[in-house]
Amino acid sequence: MEWEALPADLRERLDGELRQSRVLPAVQLLLAAGSYARTEAHDLIIERFHELYPPRPPAVPTLLRSARSLRDPIAAIEARWDADGRGWHVALVAIVERPGPSHERYSESRLGTFRHGGDLRLFGGLVPAWPESAEATMAGQAVARQLDVPFHFTHPSSPDTDLPRWWDTH
Template sequence: MEDLDTLEAELDSYPQPLAAIEACWDGDVHGWFLRLYAVFEGASADHPRYTSKQLRTLTQGGMLRLFHREDPPWPEARMANALGEALASKRGVPFYFPAPMLPDDQVARWWDRDEAHRCSDCGVALRDGYVGRPWPWPGACAQCIAARVRAGAVHLNVHLTGVDLDTAEEFEAQRDPWFAAIVDAKVGLVRLVNALSDSELWVMLVVDGRDVGVDAVLQHLEARGQKGGAVVTVDGMDGRAERVWPPG
C-alpha cells in the first residue's frame, strides 16, 4: 500500500477542514480507472459547500483484461478500498466508495448522496441531472444490471420521437412512467433514459423476459397514448428484432 504518510502530508497542505475521502470511477478510450479524492469543507464550482481535490489515479490495465478473464478484473478497486479506508480511518472521516465491485460512473458523488435518486434494485445513490442535453439519467447501477443479465435478462432499447422535452418537468413526465410500467410491474429495470434532443428520447431497459418486456413496452405506449413514434429494439441471445409503434 502506498505510504499513508505521503498522502496525509498532502491533506495537511490544504487549509480547509477534511469532510470525506471518496473513490470514483472514470473512463476514457483506454478503459476504466479510479480517482481517489479528498473532499473538504468550502464552496467550489462543483458544489456550494464542498471542494474536492484529487489525490491519486488508480489503474491496473485497460479493457483487454476482461478478454483475458483476469480475476479479479478490477484490482484497482481493492487498492482504492484499502487505501481509502486506511486514510479515512486515520483522519476520522467517512470513506465513500459506492461502486466497489464493478466500474460505474453513474453513481452519485459523496456530496449528492442524500438527495440523489436510488437504484431500483439495491438502493445505491445515482447521479441526478437534466442540465443540458444530451444528459443520460440512470435508473439502475452497473452491478444490478450485470446481475440481471447473468440471470438471463435481455436489453430493450426504445427510441421515441415526437415527444416534448423542452424542460426538466417534461423530461420527468416522460421518464417517471417507465418505472411504473417496468420496475413497479416487476418486469425488469430501467437502465438509462436520455434526451437526445427536444423531441427524441432514448430509453434503455433490462427486462427479465424478452416477450413480457416487449409486451410491457407496447402496453405502456398504448396506455399513455404516446404521441409520435417509437422503435423497440431487442438485444438477446437469439438475435435482434424490432417492433414499431404505432403498429400497422
Template sequence: MTESTTSTWWELLPDGIRAEVDGYVLQDARLQAVRIVWQTCRGRGLGLHDAEGVVHDRYLHHGDRIARTPLSPLDLESLAARASGCAGRVVAVEAVWDGDTVHGWFVILLAITSEPAGEHHLATIYRETAVRNPGEARARGLLHPEAAAAGSAGRALAEHLAVPFHFGSPDTPDDGAPRWRP
C-alpha cells in the first residue's frame, strides 16, 4: 500500500471514526485502532494489512505525542525489588517466550515461588527494551536481542537471589519450550 492509498483510506473515514482511531493511537493501543479502521472499511475492500498501514501512518503522524507503554526495567535493583514483593519464597527465575501481533516475539521474566507455588511477572522484554537497555548494547547485532537481555538480567537476578535460572529456548523463540521443574 502506498502512502497516497493510506491517505485515501484515511480520508474516507468519517470524522468521528478518525477521532476514535487517533485516540487509540495516542494511547498506544494499536490493535484497537486497526480493528476500528478495518471494521469500518472492510466492506469497501480494505484488507487487514491495509488497515495496519493506515494506523502505521497515524503513528508516524503523531510521533512523540503517543503515550507509549512503559518498558520494563531490567536493572538488578528493580528486578530484586519486584522479586521481594512476591508471595512465597522465590525458588527460581525463569525466562519464557511469548508473542503477539503487535510486538512479535518477546520474553517474559518470571519469579517462580513455593509456599504458595506460583509464577510472578517481573518484566516483559521486547526487542525495543533490549536495544534501549544500555547494559545490552552488545545485543544490537543479535537475531533476538530480547533473549540476550532476558538471559543477562535473569542470570544476574538468579545469582543475586542464589536460585537457579532457566530459559528453555534462549536461541529460538518457542512458547512451548520446556519449563522449569524443581
C-alpha cells in the first residue's frame, strides 16, 4: 500500500495525528478506515512518521557543548533506557557531582535523546535492532573520551529502566 493511494481526507487526518506524535492512534485510525492488515498499517504509519520527522540523533559536538556548559563537575557519561508515551529511547546524560533525587552525591543532566520509532516496532513478534542504543553508545563514548571520564551503559541490548546506574557501581 502506498501513502498516495489513500484518500486525501484520510491522509490529512493521519498527518494530524502524526504531527502530535500520536503514532498508535494513527495506526488505529488507518485500521478503522479500511481492510488493512495490522502489520501493513503499522509499517505505512511508521514510514510516514519518518518522512515527516526523520530520526536525527544528536551530534557529538552538540552533546559535548552541552556537557561542557554544565557548572557541576562531570563524573561520568551514561546512556540509560527510558520510556515515554511514544515508547523506548536512550537518554544520554552527564553524571554530575551534585546531590540529586536518586543519589546523595550524584545527579544527572540530560545531554540528548536517541530514538528510532516507538514501541509499535514490537508488534507482530518483530525483534527490534535498537539502533538508538548503538548510536548512543558511540556518541557517549566519544563525549566521555573528550571529557576524560568513564562511559557507562548497563544493558544496551534491550530496554529496561530498572538497571544499575553508574553511581551504583561507585
